[in-house]
Amino acid sequence: MLMTTNEPQSILDRSGMTNAEAGALYRLLTWLSPSFPVGAFAYSSGIEWAVEAGDISDAVSLRGWLAALLADGSGFCDGVFLAQAHRAAETGDDGVLREIAELAAAYVPSRERQLETTTQGRAFIEIARAAWSYDGLDLLIASCGGTIVYPVAVGIVSAAHGIPLAPTLHAFLHALASNWISAGSRLVPLGQTDSQRVLASLEPVVAATAGRALLATLDDLGSATFRADLSSLRHETQYTRLFRS
Template sequence: MSSRPSLQASLRLMQLADSAFPSGSFTQSFGLETFIQRGDINNSRHLAGYMATYLYYTWRVTDLLAVRLAWQAARALNMNKLMVLDKRLHAMKLPYESREGSVKMGKRLRRILGEIDPAYQPAGRLPWCHHAIVFGHYGALASELEPLLAAYAHAAVVSLVANGVRAIPLGQTDGQQVIARLQPLAEVCINWALTATEQEWGGSAPALDWAGMAHEGLYSRIFMS
């Protein structure tokens, strides 16, 4: 793979982590909307508590570590490993809508990257194209691992908090306060993902899985998951 100057790579990561990047994350709540409609989350404190649980017990041990594993496989030019990682991540995501949301975001990310970066060669043989796998594969093109994980963490936090702000609803300042409150936890998650083994990959919080599954049956919905 070709390399880029570090500043250009950093700017590209900022582009991918920007809330305006059209990955489709604004259509996904990954079960958050279920709790909001039940009345369990109706203020910024509730949203921060939910996000902390989601990040540490579900996202950290699935998507975040998947980015690192995909980055390593891509750096080693091991396409077969990338395919296995994509299949395993698909099996980890129990709620159907959350699983499909991750796939839709990954396919959209892959398509956009192919249009904005001539150096990017899409991983065409991926069975599902989960967002974390595509993100890690692309990051191997130039990015070092720690800033790549930081960009992915920022994008995940900002997009889900923004969706919570829309659905509750809250003010924009409330949303920014929640994001700031979550940054120390995001650092904890990143540091863990930097050193975790593949055997530690996988986990969930049953209540969050239930919310993702129950979302399909909500009478009215803003989000697709």
């Protein structure tokens, strides 16, 4: 007997995912892809100055710099803000969400880093809202009360769409590392193979940082990457620049 089936559904069944799970994965891969137009390619997070100063000169030194940024610098802090914003948005705690958004907006070491994270946060929300509308998202945005930095934007949008926190956080930190490597590969410069080796070597650092951020509270926020903060400040007066930070 000939049976008619919903082909997309049958494919999803064989893959072991429901429609909702596949949709969430599709959005997560899209939002945190290098091709998603938040302008990340224009920022180096101070790596440009670090290359000029000689702190980063090859794949090994780039890997060390980025491992420190992820584990003990802006990577960990951004992960904590994303996790806290996701949870507050998921539970509808407007007061806590506003406090997180305000603290995250203030928790940057330089004017250029402020520009970087707020510009990307605004672009992320605008594009995600335009292409994937969600009724409750505008309320979450309003709850933030003003400036929304990039990790908070990712946290509230993913929560609004029902995307679980853990994969969102891992994907965010992986995207962060990928963008830093992209900047480093153009500045050092590095070949494509060396760039991928750096990314592969950072897998355990990304995973460990995500695990720490999932368990952390706002009281655990802190950074020990003083040289990276200094590079972000000095980039503002760097004579020749390819990047905006």
